[in-house]
Amino acid sequence: MAVVLRRSLISAALLLLALGASAQRRASADVEIKSLADGKVTTVTKRVFCQGNGRLVTVFSSPYDYTTITNLKGEFKLYVPSSNEVFSRVDQSFGSGNELLYLFLAGRQDNLGLLGMGYTLQGSSYDEEGFLKRTYTTKKKDTAPTVELVLKDYLPVYVAYLDHSGNVLSKVYLSQYTKGSRLVFPTRVTEITYNKEKHDSTVVRTIYSSISTDGSDPNFDYQVPAGAKPAGNPLDALKKK
Amino acid sequence: MKKFFLALVAMFAITAVASAANYTADDSAIDAAIENAIDVNAFNLGNTATAPLGAAYVAMGNNDVVSLLLTFFLGWTGIHRMYMGSTPWMWILYLLTGGGFGVVVLLDFVFELIGFVDGSGLGKFYDNPNILMWL
Incomplete structure (x- = not known):
């Protein structure tokens, strides 16, 4: 009885340690996003600070300086240092669950968070070259009904979002995975979205660099300054110059 | 203007490549299109x-x-x-x-x-x- 009790306590302690370690995992990265459409390109640069519990701080540097904080519940804040204003909103679409760095940090890279977004795995199969293809579907109306996720060595390399007719709405390519680091992560993500009406496409290229699992940076625990002026909704902030 | 047209051509190329049945993007074409686009x-x-x-x-x-x-x-x-x-x-x-x-x-x-x-x-x-x- 004593042995069983001792083993149970040890197992429980190890489980708690593992859970705690997961929650304490931290990763940060420089991100450069270039969006290309109609022969024109815009650039956004930022550094993301992500924790295993879903807390995500993003420090934008270009084209404007501002910082956002969010979590898995979509409790979102946007702070503009130049005007000392903070915009707060609770909306799942603003949550950190879709952030790629979080998905890999939390070990959800095998489904890229699709299960959490309401998708259901319909089937999976291997092709001749060893790629594992998984098909997910959903009945939710505000998103693509079908998603095809392709993995190589259990790492996602390709995602295709399909409409009801099976036509491709957009494709995402994940490549140039980091090697030999504590966090295996794709440093290059390319998304191509097709616009059938315009017979054109938009390309978004995201480059991750300076990836670090050192959690000592104070930005991980960034808090909006206490004296920040709340902007209850964007309209209030927009009326001010 | 030359860069603009080069970017448009590259965009079409990207679309064509992306429609192929493979799981890798043509990074060179994409980088070229971005480089030639108007910033x-x-x-x-x-x-x-x-x-x-x-x-x-x-x-x-x-x-x-x-x-x-x-x-x-x-x-x-x-x-x-x-x-x-x-x-x-x-x-x-x-x-x-x-x-x-x-x-x-x-x-x-x-x-x-x-x-x-x-x-x-x-x-x-x-x-x-x-x-x-x-x-």
Whole structure:
């Protein structure tokens, strides 16, 4: 009885340690996003600070300086240092669950968070070259009904979002995975979205660099300054110059 | 202009490559298309005198043309509102809603075009803090 009790306590302690370690995992990265459409390109640069519990701080540097904080519940804040204003909103679409760095940090890279977004795995199969293809579907109306996720060595390399007719709405390519680091992560993500009406496409290229699992940076625990002026909704902030 | 057409050709190439049944993108073609595209950030929004393409339009004395082009090509990003003088919130709002789900940016372009064509200009849209700048 004593042995069983001792083993149970040890197992429980190890489980708690593992859970705690997961929650304490931290990763940060420089991100450069270039969006290309109609022969024109815009650039956004930022550094993301992500924790295993879903807390995500993003420090934008270009084209404007501002910082956002969010979590898995979509409790979102946007702070503009130049005007000392903070915009707060609770909306799942603003949550950190879709952030790629979080998905890999939390070990959800095998489904890229699709299960959490309401998708259901319909089937999976291997092709001749060893790629594992998984098909997910959903009945939710505000998103693509079908998603095809392709993995190589259990790492996602390709995602295709399909409409009801099976036509491709957009494709995402994940490549140039980091090697030999504590966090295996794709440093290059390319998304191509097709616009059938315009017979054109938009390309978004995201480059991750300076990836670090050192959690000592104070930005991980960034808090909006206490004296920040709340902007209850964007309209209030927009009326001010 | 040459870079613009090269970027368009590269875009078509990317689309063609991406439609093939493979799981890797043509990174070289994508990088080339980005490199050859007109960098809207180069406008350094609000300071067209230092921007390469913006300077050309300033020399022409016609910032309204730049506004119109930005609205037409990249209105969904809110870049045109930033160029015409607005707060960062406007850009964020446009970016998050896709230009007011496409409706607001379409109306932006229509009213700008009207102002451009009838000679009244786009002056009333500059430094306009309203989301619906044409009201």
